[in-house]
Amino acid sequence: xxxxxxxxxxxxxxxxxxxxxxxxxxxxxxxxxxxxxxxxxxxxxxxxxxxxxxxxxxxxxxxxxxxxxxxxxxxxxxxxxxxxxxxxxxxxxxxxxxxxxxxxxxxxxxxxxxxxxxxxxxxxxxxxxxxxxxxxxxxxxxxxxxxxxxxxxxxxxxxxxxxxxxxxxxxxxxxxxxxxxxxxxxxxxxxxxxxxxxxxxxxxxxxxxx
Amino acid sequence: xxxxxxxxxxxxxxxxxxxxxxxxxxxxxxxxxxxxxxxxxxxxxxxxxxxxxxxxxxxxxxxxxxxxxxxxxxxxxxxxxxxxxxxxxxxxxxxxxxxxxxxxxxxxxxxxxxxxxxxxxxxxxxxxxxxxxxxxxxxxxxxxxxxxxxxxxxxxxxxxxxxxxxxxxxxxxxxxxxxxxxxxxxxxxxxxxxxxxxxxxxxxxxxxxxxxxxxxxxxxxxxxxxxxxxxxxxxxxxxxxxxxxxxxxxxxxxxxxxxxxxxxxxxxxxxxxxxxxxxxxxxxxxxxxxxxxxxxxxxxxxxxxxxxxxxxxxxxxxxxxxxxxxxxxxxxxxxxxxxxxxxxxxxxxxxxxxxxxxxxxxxxxxxxxxxxxxxxxxxxxxxxxxxxxxxxxxxxxx
Numbered sequence: 358x359x360x361x362x363x364x365x366x367x368x369x370x371x372x373x374x375x376x377x378x379x380x381x382x383x384x385x386x387x388x389x390x391x392x393x394x395x396x397x398x399x400x401x402x403x404x405x406x407x408x409x410x411x412x413x414x415x416x417x418x419x420x421x422x423x424x425x426x427x428x429x430x431x432x433x434x435x436x437x438x439x440x441x442x443x444x445x446x447x448x449x450x451x452x453x454x455x456x457x458x459x460x461x462x463x464x465x466x467x468x469x470x471x472x473x474x475x476x477x478x479x480x481x482x483x484x485x486x487x488x489x490x491x492x493x494x495x496x497x498x499x500x501x502x503x504x505x506x507x508x509x510x511x512x513x514x515x516x517x518x519x520x521x522x523x524x525x526x527x528x529x530x531x532x533x534x535x536x537x538x539x540x541x542x543x544x545x546x547x548x549x550x551x552x553x554x555x556x557x558x559x560x561x562x563x564x565x566x567x
Numbered sequence: 568x569x570x571x572x573x574x575x576x577x578x579x580x581x582x583x584x585x586x587x588x589x590x591x592x593x594x595x596x597x598x599x600x601x602x603x604x605x606x607x608x609x610x611x612x613x614x615x616x617x618x619x620x621x622x623x624x625x626x627x628x629x630x631x632x633x634x635x636x637x638x639x640x641x642x643x644x645x646x647x648x649x650x651x652x653x654x655x656x657x658x659x660x661x662x663x664x665x666x667x668x669x670x671x672x673x674x675x676x677x678x679x680x681x682x683x684x685x686x687x688x689x690x691x692x693x694x695x696x697x698x699x700x701x702x703x704x705x706x707x708x709x710x711x712x713x714x715x716x717x718x719x720x721x722x723x724x725x726x727x728x729x730x731x732x733x734x735x736x737x738x739x740x741x742x743x744x745x746x747x748x749x750x751x752x753x754x755x756x757x758x759x760x761x762x763x764x765x766x767x768x769x770x771x772x773x774x775x776x777x778x779x780x781x782x783x784x785x786x787x788x789x790x791x792x793x794x795x796x797x798x799x800x801x802x803x804x805x806x807x808x809x810x811x812x813x814x815x816x817x818x819x820x821x822x823x824x825x826x827x828x829x830x831x832x833x834x835x836x837x838x839x840x841x842x843x844x845x846x847x848x849x850x851x852x853x854x855x856x857x858x859x860x861x862x863x864x865x866x867x868x869x870x871x872x873x874x875x876x877x878x879x880x881x882x883x884x885x886x887x888x889x890x891x892x893x894x895x896x897x898x899x900x901x902x903x904x905x906x907x908x909x910x911x912x913x914x915x916x917x918x919x920x921x922x923x924x925x926x927x928x929x930x931x932x933x934x935x936x937x938x939x940x941x942x943x944x945x946x947x948x949x950x951x952x953x954x955x956x957x958x959x960x961x962x963x964x965x
Contacts, residue, residue: 371785373785373786413829414827414828414829414832415781415827415828416780416781416782416784416785416827416828416832417829419778419781419782420781420782420785423782453667454666454667454669454670455670455673456660456665456666456673456675457673458678459676459777459778462678462778481666505670505671505673505944506907506908506911506941506943506944506946506947507603507670507671507944507945507946509908509911509912509946510946535862535885536907536908536941538906538908540906540908540909540912540913541908541911541912544908544911544912
């Protein structure tokens with residue numbers, strides 16, 4: 358049992374070389390790839406939990422995501438991350454007028470690592486683009502990201518556009534980024550304040566588990 | 568300068584300096600860090616003030632007059648598109664060009680190693696000679712016009728250095744004139760000199776990029792540390808040479824990524840070189856620093872508390888300003904703490920009440936300067952900015 362958790366242990370300790378060595382070993386020996394994936398996923402969940410307890414930090418999320426990507430590339434160089442059945446679709450983007458993407462990319466990475474299909478619209482996204490992406494994908498969750506206080510208006514405009522398109526009831530809207538607060542979420546008509554990337558993933562999970 | 572304006576300026580300068588030194592002035596000074604709010608109020612688009620710095624200065628003067636600001640930044644919309652264009656800088660997105668005309672300029676950070684302005688194997692070059700690295704390697708990468716030494720020269724390259732240099736002189740000279748006008752027309756103090764960043768933030772923001780440096784702190788921590796140490800003397804000198812010769816107006820350090828790291832990483836990469844700069848500026852040069860704590864820096868308060876008394880003015884953004892006051896209020900003046908979401912969505916009465924509470928707790932013994940938490944952009948309501956001024960004039964008198 359202990360041996361089987363070695364990849365998990367190496368990843369939660371951010372030991373990149375050891376993760377790669379162990380994954381290569383399993384591959385060479387023809388071992389169970391599913392078990393490798395489970396260990397990697399469990400490790401990312403644990404790192405997310407530690408992040409919530411302030412025992413891990415943003416660079417740890419970024420670094421573990423990169424190690425995960427490298428490990429998956431060893432297992433299956435031809436494809437990006439595969440996690441079996443999708444947990445659901447999430448539309449994500451930085452709102453119009455704002456070109457910052459670090460927070461949004463981090464949420465996208467964590468969502469993908471948690472088994473979601475992410476429709477990443479990029480930055481400076483016009484409200485109409487969010488609306489058509491939600492319609493086309495049928496996503497039940499949309500995440501609005503921003504870094505600037507001037508983006509409050511764009512968040513409100515996006516929510517308004519979603520309402521006007523008649524799809525407000527079918528989609529849950531979360532907003533996050535440095536200037537966002539509970540008050541901003543309330544006043545702009547969103548459903549959830551994603552105070553950090555991990556809480557955004559938990560919100561998406563809660564919507565799809567309903 | 569008219570005599571009454573001269574008198575007003577002298578009163579405000581004294582108020583500002585006294586509060587900065589954590590002492591009790593006649594009244595809480597109003598010292599907003601206001602960016603796109605000024606252009607909105609003055610009736611300019613963000614595009615106009617970014618392309619024409621005289622309009623940006625004019626917008627600040629209009630606000631300084633109408634809102635009775637004691638001190639403010641002469642132009643918080645500090646990126647001038649002329650300079651960006653002449654050097655061919657890639658990392659700024661400009662309103663009216665890449666952005667909507669009504670949103671402010673933004674810094675665009677490369678997302679991956681391929682786009683990084685400094686590559687993962689170039690630490691030694693930077694550490695050996697920051698000036699050579701920045702000039703010969705970094706500049707050609709961040710510019711559409713500049714070519715690296717050893718590459719075929721171009722007309723565009725020659726013109727970029729020439730026009731870029733002339734633009735720097737033009738903009739720098741204009742800021743001097745704008746400071747004077749702020750003084751003579753509004754009686755308002757230009758509140759900062761010598762803006763710098765922490766060495767780690769220069770590395771994370773402008774050289775490697777945050778995503779890349781997040782890997783470097785694991786993969787090559789010794790080099791990250793040495794790079795911060797190598798950049799330190801340059802940043803100290805940047806602050807010193809651009810500081811107020813009379814040492815009345817503080818320099819400023821715009822803290823950025825420090826809150827995102829663990830205690831061990833903060834202790835190793837961020838804090839030592841930053842601490843040294845601040846202490847040197849204070850002890851050797853008698854220069855105060857505005858500690859602009861962007862985000863929530865409460866978890867690092869015990870480190871900040873180690874700095875010499877009066878060496879900084881602690882600006883609180885998303886931290887708990889009452890907690891900041893409890894922990895470091897004895898040693899340093901404090902500014903900010905009026906939530907930006909309140910300025911954007913609250914009522915004037917709510918803003919007044921919040922300002923009153925901050926004045927009567929954080930500012931009760933002096934050493935407090937009225938300002939919003941984060942830089943004030945166009946989302947702030949005009950009536951709420953007015954309420955901030957009125958509350959300070961009403962409750963802030965000692």
